[in-house]
Amino acid sequence: MKQDIIKMSVKTLSRCLETKELSALEAADAYLEQIEKKEAEIGAFLTITKEAAWETAKQVDAKRMKNEPLPPLAGIPAGIKDNICTKGIPTTCASRMLEHFIPPYDAAVMEQMKASGVVMLGKLNMDEFAMGSTTEHSYFKETHNPRDLSRVPGGSSGGAAAAVAAYEAAFSLGSDTGGSIRQPAAFCGVVGMKPTYGTVSRYGLVAFASSLDQIGPLTRTVEDNALILQSIISQDQRDTTSLAHPNPDFLAGLEKGVQGLRIALPKEYFAPGIDPEIRQAVKKAAASFEKMGAKVGEASLPTLEYALPAYYVISSAEASSNLSRFDGVRYGYRSENAPSLEELYKNTRSEGFGEEVKRRILLGTFVLSAGYYDAYYKKAQQVRSLVCRDFEQVFSQWDLILSPVAPTTAYRLGEKRENPLEMYQGDLCTVPVNIAGLPALSMPCGFDREGLPIGMQIIGKHFREDLIYQAAQAFEKEAAI
Amino acid sequence: MxxxxxxxxxxxxxxxxxxxxxxxxxxxxxxxxxxxxxxxxxxxxxxxxxxxxxxxxxxxxxxxxxxxxxxxxxxxxxxxxxxxxxxxxxxxxxxxxxxxxxxxxxxxxxxxxxxxxxxxxxxxxxxxxxxxxxxxxxxxxxxxxxxxxxxxxxxxxxxxxxxxxxxxxxxxxxxxxxxxxxxxxxxxxxxxxxxxxxxxxxxxxxxxxxxxxxxxxxxxxxxxxxxxxxxxxxxxxxxxxxxxxxxxxxxxxxxxxxxxxxxxxxxxxxxxxxxxxxxxxxxxxxxxxxxxASDIPQLPDARKAVYMEQYGLSAYAAEQITCQRSMADYFEQTVSLCHYPKICANLLLSEGLRLSSGEEDSIPIQPGHFAAAADLLGEEIINSSTCRKVIQILWKEDQDPKALVEREHLAQIQDKSLLEAMAKEVIAAYPQAAESYRQGKTAALQSLIGQMMKQTQGKGHPEKIREALEQALQQ
Known part of the structure; x- marks a missing residue:
């Protein structure tokens, strides 16, 4: 039975809880047992909040026994990426800098999770401050890909993707600045959504690049994903970049199919840099959409190749400023070796941050410096406008864009560790979406010759998550992967 | 250089x-x-x-x-x-x-x-x-x-x-x-x-x-x-x-x-x-x-122009009064009850500014009393040094200045024959000063005026004292 519980979709589990076939405590126990069994080989969690999980589960059960009305997510066990602030529970961003940091407040999404009665199992591993694509940049531990333990789970939400793939959580929340939800979802063979910028409040998400960061769900099914995202949409007064979502119901049209939908395959997304097997798998998915009644055709995003360098300039610039607050003065790591104020700053930051974070801070500081601002930061913002315009043009004729998520399947552990540029190249397909603030979903569409999952990306217009889910649902049913 | x-x-x-x-x-x-x-x-x-x-x-x-x-x-x-x-x-x-x-x-x-x-x-x-x-x-x-x-x-x-x-x-x-x-x-x-x-x-x-x-x-x-x-x-x-x-x-x-x-x-x-x-x-x-914009009150420069035009204040005085809003507000309340706007402004700038030591505090004198004090000076019922004294008293204990002047006998002495008699006494008492004045040292008159003021306990009418002395000295 316990194996059955963890294999259930969120939707099925929710129904079992509602009909009292199962209790929230049983569900929590099933997952905690799985965590105990699998964590040694997966390493998805940085903190496991067993006691708190039991506590929440008991509360949900008590309410259920009294027949109080409960939200659909009540009693569902989930994991949270460790850059989302959790009141009273360490939130480390997988950094030595925040090793002992316990926020006195919840992120907006955590408030929603709590209000929904979600049972939090723990905090999930990630690349330090969400910078990286392998989760190897965590200060604390490596996370292994449940599909092949010798491989990385992707990143930066590697723990979030691995936990869901390894049945250590019914769903998880990750964050995506340049592909950090979608790429690990692809590497681990789960469904990950980066919603339209402004859909989910960023309040309490430790900022990496404020103009690009979005929180989103990772799940094992498309429907679960729609259900979770729907429950965390909010225009939050505390986040002035959050917006009222004009189409907030993702479930109503979920089963409508793709008949008549226009799906574009921009040729730049199928360039030689992408593994032929992946190109083939995505094209096969396109054919399947066509078979189901969609109109599929080629399109072009001419400025796509500039999105990657623009992304690294903008995200690093914002990060260099966002991460300045970690100075050892008020909270977090402080160097023991601090005879003067200047040394306190220098040594705290040199010792507290890992290599990748320091690389980005240096890059970001450089591109904002006097004399370089125009050539880098300003230029990158101009590229950003051009990329947005390209997408707008395509979307004037098409409803959705279909592309690969990453140029390759999951890397071997250590493969990219010494070569950051190669790692950055892996973000080619995902960053343009963040640059343009668009929603995009990553889901499995096949396997490579080594049996590793291949992900495809469905990109929609701003606030058309409903259409993305509609197409993804049709494909999931059709392909049965 | x-x-x-x-x-x-x-x-x-x-x-x-x-x-x-x-x-x-x-x-x-x-x-x-x-x-x-x-x-x-x-x-x-x-x-x-x-x-x-x-x-x-x-x-x-x-x-x-x-x-x-x-x-x-x-x-x-x-x-x-x-x-x-x-x-x-x-x-x-x-x-x-x-x-x-x-x-x-x-x-x-x-x-x-x-x-x-x-x-x-x-x-x-x-x-x-x-x-x-x-x-x-x-x-x-x-x-x-x-x-x-x-x-x-x-x-x-x-x-x-x-x-x-x-x-x-x-x-x-x-x-x-x-x-x-x-x-x-x-x-x-x-x-x-x-x-x-x-x-x-x-x-x-x-x-x-x-x-x-x-x-x-x-x-x-x-x-x-x-x-x-x-x-x-x-x-x-x-x-x-x-x-x-x-x-x-x-x-x-x-x-x-x-x-x-x-x-x-x-x-x-x-x-x-x-x-x-x-x-x-x-x-x-x-x-x-x-x-x-509609929420912004009349600003200092606009008030300054009004004070210069309507009350005949100098640019300097108008600027000084308007640079403190509380001062300007007080001036407006006072001047509307007073017949001598310039005297009112000068009193406010000298005594008001001095006693409030430049702070924004409100002036503890009813505008009507302040105006009445200015009128007493304007109508020459008291002289300016008495007026300063009156303001100081009012600052400590606000009251009707007219009643104060009567009660304390602060009205200035203007009676011509009385002043003339006094002038003769002073000249007799200070013959040297009188002599040097007659020899053309007009500055000597000041010391004689000072003596007269002393005699009147500061209440003499300064101009009339001068007149009385000059007349007596010519005799």
Whole structure:
């Protein structure tokens, strides 16, 4: 039975809880047992909040026994990426800098999770401050890909993707600045959504690049994903970049199919840099959409190749400023070796941050410096406008864009560790979406010759998550992967 | 070469704390003087994951400041991050405005001996204040975050000020305008108004600006004047002795009236300004602009014009009265009950200003009583020194001055025969003074007048005493 519980979709589990076939405590126990069994080989969690999980589960059960009305997510066990602030529970961003940091407040999404009665199992591993694509940049531990333990789970939400793939959580929340939800979802063979910028409040998400960061769900099914995202949409007064979502119901049209939908395959997304097997798998998915009644055709995003360098300039610039607050003065790591104020700053930051974070801070500081601002930061913002315009043009004729998520399947552990540029190249397909603030979903569409999952990306217009889910649902049913 | 051949060019940067109830990006109180770190929250402490939400009233207040100083108001402006490390700056960046300030291209006018001078205002922008560092013996340096996120406007003048007097007049006028608009307490001693001075010198007639220095830590208008005087002399001396001015920040030490080097430009920060991605652009609609403009009361210059035209006050007197709103309000209440507006104004400026020691406190005399005192002087029932005395008495214990004058027999002595008799007695008592007056030393008359005043216990009519003495001396 316990194996059955963890294999259930969120939707099925929710129904079992509602009909009292199962209790929230049983569900929590099933997952905690799985965590105990699998964590040694997966390493998805940085903190496991067993006691708190039991506590929440008991509360949900008590309410259920009294027949109080409960939200659909009540009693569902989930994991949270460790850059989302959790009141009273360490939130480390997988950094030595925040090793002992316990926020006195919840992120907006955590408030929603709590209000929904979600049972939090723990905090999930990630690349330090969400910078990286392998989760190897965590200060604390490596996370292994449940599909092949010798491989990385992707990143930066590697723990979030691995936990869901390894049945250590019914769903998880990750964050995506340049592909950090979608790429690990692809590497681990789960469904990950980066919603339209402004859909989910960023309040309490430790900022990496404020103009690009979005929180989103990772799940094992498309429907679960729609259900979770729907429950965390909010225009939050505390986040002035959050917006009222004009189409907030993702479930109503979920089963409508793709008949008549226009799906574009921009040729730049199928360039030689992408593994032929992946190109083939995505094209096969396109054919399947066509078979189901969609109109599929080629399109072009001419400025796509500039999105990657623009992304690294903008995200690093914002990060260099966002991460300045970690100075050892008020909270977090402080160097023991601090005879003067200047040394306190220098040594705290040199010792507290890992290599990748320091690389980005240096890059970001450089591109904002006097004399370089125009050539880098300003230029990158101009590229950003051009990329947005390209997408707008395509979307004037098409409803959705279909592309690969990453140029390759999951890397071997250590493969990219010494070569950051190669790692950055892996973000080619995902960053343009963040640059343009668009929603995009990553889901499995096949396997490579080594049996590793291949992900495809469905990109929609701003606030058309409903259409993305509609197409993804049709494909999931059709392909049965 | 001498100092007369040099002129100074001054630009002022004034920071003003806005009188909003809550901080610029969170709901914490802005009240001054609370226990350290009791008025802060995760947002103004810059805790990870927190986000700023702009307090709209800050924008409204800043726009009012702009409208009151004849600025153009930007239809769209944005907020930028100014990045630097310092323990009083929790986020390690200050949210400010860089290239698109809320207000720009304004001016205000100051009254100078040569007439009215217009000083340009380059820009007014909004920003957040930093915290305070408190140095405690034995404990080292402690950080108080209460002030973190208190809203400020920075008002930058054009480099058009050419003397310490002009700088003081500019600050006084700016202070008056801001007080009138009610957006700030503008108290320099509490730090709700702070001034940085940029000063350079050049030989008169030269077009090119010299290298400037920036002076900080100026906590009173008087100190601004002193710092300018010192710095002007210092720079001229450096140049005269063949040296060069270094672009640097200098600190003014009020204790000895000197400025000291804090840091030179080589050590200056590169602030790496860039648009704050957490905050949307600020848009000011025409409707909002109009409604804020309608909320601005009559400003000092407008009142000044009325006082000059309607009451015949001098430009100087009108300027002095209007530069304090409470003073101007009091003047208006008093003058409407008084028959001698000029006397009323002069009394207010001499006695009122002296007794209130320049503070904004209200004057503890009913306007009707003050007006009556001015009338007593105007109608020559009492003389001016008695009138000053009366005001002093009223200041301590407010009462009807007419009754006071009667009760205390303060009315001036005007009776001609009485004064003539007195004059004869005085001349008889001081024959030497009388003699030297007769020999043409007219100054001797003053001492005789003084003796007469003594005899009348200060109540004599000064003109009539003089007349009586002159007549008696001719006999």
């Amino acid at each position: 001498s100092i007369q051949e040099y002129e100074m060019i001054i630009g002022l940067e004034v920071h003003v704390e806005l009188k909003t109830k809550t901080k610029i990006f969170c709901g914490c109180s802005t009240e001054f003087g609370a226990e350290p770190n009791t008025q802060c929250c995760p947002v103004c402490m810059g805790m990870p994951g927190t986000l700023p939400v702009l307090n709209e009233q800050v924008v409204h207040f800043a726009v009012k400041a702009g409208l009151a100083t004849n600025c153009e108001i930007a239809y769209i402006s944005k907020q930028d991050r100014k990045n630097y490390f310092y323990p009083d700056l929790p986020k390690a960046y200050q949210i400010s405005q860089y290239d698109l300030p809320l207000c720009h291209h304004g001016w205000l006018e100051i009254e100078q001996d040569q007439g009215v001078k217009r000083i340009g205002i380059t820009r007014i922008h909004i920003e957040e204040d930093a915290g305070k560092l408190v140095h405690v013996e034995g404990k080292g340096t402690l950080v108080d975050c209460n002030r973190c996120g208190v809203p400020l406007i920075e008002i930058v003048s054009e480099p058009e000020i050419t003397s310490g007097e002009e700088a003081k007049a500019y600050l006084q006028k700016l202070r008056a305008i801001l007080l009138y608009t009610g957006i700030s307490d503008v108290r320099m001693n509490e730090g709700s108004m702070r001034c940085d001075v940029n000063l350079s010198v050049r030989k008169k007639g030269e077009k090119k600006l010299g290298t400037r220095t920036e002076m900080k830590n100026l906590n009173s208008i008087q100190n601004v004047g002193k710092a300018i005087e010192f710095e002007f002399n210092r720079q001229v001396q450096v140049l005269e002795s063949g040296g060069q001015i270094i672009q640097e920040t200098r600190r003014f030490d009020a204790a000895n009236g000197k400025t000291f080097s804090m840091r030179s430009k080589e050590n200056a920060n590169d602030y790496r300004y860039f648009p704050d991605p957490d905050l949307a652009p600020i848009k000011i609609s025409k409707a909002l602009r109009t409604s804020l």
